[in-house]
Structures are given as C-alpha cells and as structure tokens.
Amino acid sequence: EPEVTQTPSHQVTQMGQEVILRCVPISNHLYFYWYRQILGQKVEFLVSFYNNEISEKSEIFDDQFSVERPDGSNFTLKIRSTKLEDSAMYFCASSTGVDTGELFFGEGSRLTVL
Amino acid sequence: KQEVTQIPAALSVPEGENLVLNCSFTDSAIYNLQWFRQDPGKGLTSLLLIQSSQREQTSGRLNASLDKSSGRSTLYIAASQPGDSATYLCAVSRSGNTPLVFGKGTRLSVIA
Numbered sequence: 001e002p003e004v005t006q007t008p009s010h011q012v013t014q015m016g017q018e019v020i021l022r023c024v025p026i027s028n029h030l031y032f033y034w035y036r037q038i039l040g041q042k043v044e045f046l047v048s049f050y051n052n053e054i055s056e057k058s059e060i061f062d063d064q065f066s067v068e069r070p071d072g073s074n075f076t077l078k079i080r081s082t083k084l085e086d087s088a089m090y091f092c093a094s095s096t097g098v099d100t101g102e103l104f105f106g107e108g109s110r111l112t113v114l
Numbered sequence: 115k116q117e118v119t120q121i122p123a124a125l126s127v128p129e130g131e132n133l134v135l136n137c138s139f140t141d142s143a144i145y146n147l148q149w150f151r152q153d154p155g156k157g158l159t160s161l162l163l164i165q166s167s168q169r170e171q172t173s174g175r176l177n178a179s180l181d182k183s184s185g186r187s188t189l190y191i192a193a194s195q196p197g198d199s200a201t202y203l204c205a206v207s208r209s210g211n212t213p214l215v216f217g218k219g220t221r222l223s224v225i226a
Contacts, residue, residue, distance in 0.1 A: 006157075031211050043158070043203065045213035056213060091157060100163055101146050101210035107157035 002026040004106035006092050012112045016081050021109045023075045023092030032075045033093040033103065034067065036060070043091065049075065050097065082113045116141045120204055120217035127194055128225050135189040135220045137204030142185050145210055149178050149189050150203040152219065158203065162189070194224045 005024045013019050025032050034046040047057040049067055064086075066078045075094075079086055089108045095101060117140045127133050137147070146165045150158040162171045162178040164187065170179040177190040191198060201221045205214035 033213065035214075042218050043205070043214075043216040045215070048211070048213060050211070055211070058213070089155075093158075095211070097211050099210075100165055101207060102148065102160060102163045103214060104160060105150075105158040110155070 004092055004094055004104055006090075006106035006109050008109055009107065010110040010112070012114065013082055015084060015113055019079045019082055019086075019111060021077045021079075021090050021092075021111070023077075023106060024073050025075055025092065025094030026104055027073070028096065029094035029104075030097040031055075031095045032067075032069070033095075034077045035091045035093060035105075036088040037091065037108075038085075038088045046077070046090075079111075082111075084113050087111055087113045116144075116206060116208065116215045118204060118206060118215050118217035120202075120220050122220060123218065124221040124223075126223040126225060129194060129196060131194050131224075132190065132192050133194055133222070135191070135202050135204075135222070137187040137189070137217055139185045139187075139206050139215075141208070142182050143208060144182065144206045145208055145212070147178075147180055147187050147204065147206045148214065149176075149187075150205065152201045152203055154201075161202075191222075194222075196224045196226045198222060198224050
C-alpha cells in the first residue's frame with residue numbers, strides 16, 4: 001500500500017543550525033502538507049503546497065520556515081535557524097485533492113533542538 | 115476560528131468493553147471529519163473519514179458517526195482489545211484541500 005515516507009526519523013541539532021526535513025508523498029497525490037506536534041500538545045498545521053507553490057500557511061510558518069519540491073518526488077521543510085521551541089514531531093501529509101479530501105500522514109520526524 | 119475538543123482526555127477500560135470517544139467542533143461548516151490513531155512517538159494512521167453529507171462510517175470494530183448540525187462526532191469501538199491502546203485524534207476540515215484542525219486526542223488504555 002502506498003505510503004508517505006519521512007526522513008530522518010529523529011534529528012538532534014544545536015540552536016541556530018539549519019535543518020531540512022524530507023518527505024516523499026504518495027506518488028499520485030497533488031497536495032502536500034506539513035504539520036507539527038509539540039510534545040503533549042495538539043497537531044498543528046504549518047503549510048500546504050500545491051502546484052509548486054504555497055497554498056496556505058499558518059501563523060507558525062514564519063520567515064524561518066520554507067518548503068520546496070526540488071524534484072518530482074521529494075517535499076522538504078527547511079528551518080533556517082532553529083530555536084528551542086522548534087523541538088517537535090513534524091509530520092508530512094499528502095492528498096489527491098479531489099473526492100473525499102482524505103489526508104495520509106507519514107511517521108514523522110522528531111526534531112530536538114539543544 | 116474552528117476549535118475541536120475531545121472528551122475524555124484519557125480513558126482506561128477492561129478488555130472486551132465497548133466504548134465511545136467523543137469529538138465536538140465549534141463551526142459546523144465542515145467538509146469532512148477524520149479519526150486517526152496515534153501510537154506513542156509514531157505517526158497518524160487514518161481510521162475513518164466521514165464526509166459532511168454522511169452520518170456514519172464503519173470499519174471492522176470501529177464505527178464513527180457525525181452530527182454536523184450539533185457539531186459532534188463519536189467513535190465507537192466494539193469489543194476493545196489491548197492492541198487498541200493508543201491516542202485517538204479527531205480532525206475536521208472546512209473544504210477538501212484546507213488544513214485539518216485537530217483535537218488534542220483521547221488516550222485509550224485497554225487492560226487485559
């Protein structure tokens with residue numbers, strides 16, 4: 001069964017360092033998303049991406065964040081200068097964009113900022 | 115702004131019991147509602163999706179209902195098993211491609 005895959009599963013970084021989280025969405029999906037979940041809190045929307053551009057973003061998605069689809073398969077989230085409060089689980093999701101609108105999530109990338 | 119609330123926050127039941135998890139949302143103008151399962155430190159597994167025009171969906175021992183006008187959904191789990199222990203999340207979207215708004219989840223423990 002097709003699935004969304006994310007790498008790395010866990011990354012530890014120093015405050016101020018740049019981090020890139022990678023995702024391979026399901027191949028026939030057109031909409032891509034990043035969500036995050038700080039430990040013990042709700043899953044929060046960061047950004048959605050369609051047709052090679054951001055379609056929607058939340059207040060959390062400030063200038064420190066960027067997304068890119070560098071080729072036909074990868075979808076990346078970059079955090080330019082990490083802060084302690086960026087420590088969270090980051091989830092990638094994708095959907096076909098039609099019919100039910102069901103989202104399929106990856107296993108997540110745990111980011112720890114020291 | 116859409117708010118999603120899940121009650122209870124945690125639930126512990128003996129194996130074999132039937133149980134109901136509750137989800138409420140403040141804005142009834144939703145497109146769909148999804149129930150997810152999350153194991154500790156893991157990703158989100160989609161369990162059931164109910165579109166706004168539907169009243170319920172079933173998958174195996176799971177049944178999800180939707181009362182859009184009152185802003186409520188329930189997830190019914192029949193004959194619970196220890197393997198059902200996880201956090202169950204409810205999320206709604208206002209259109210097919212808009213972001214999901216999540217509740218905080220119900221942490222379920224099924225005791226053998």
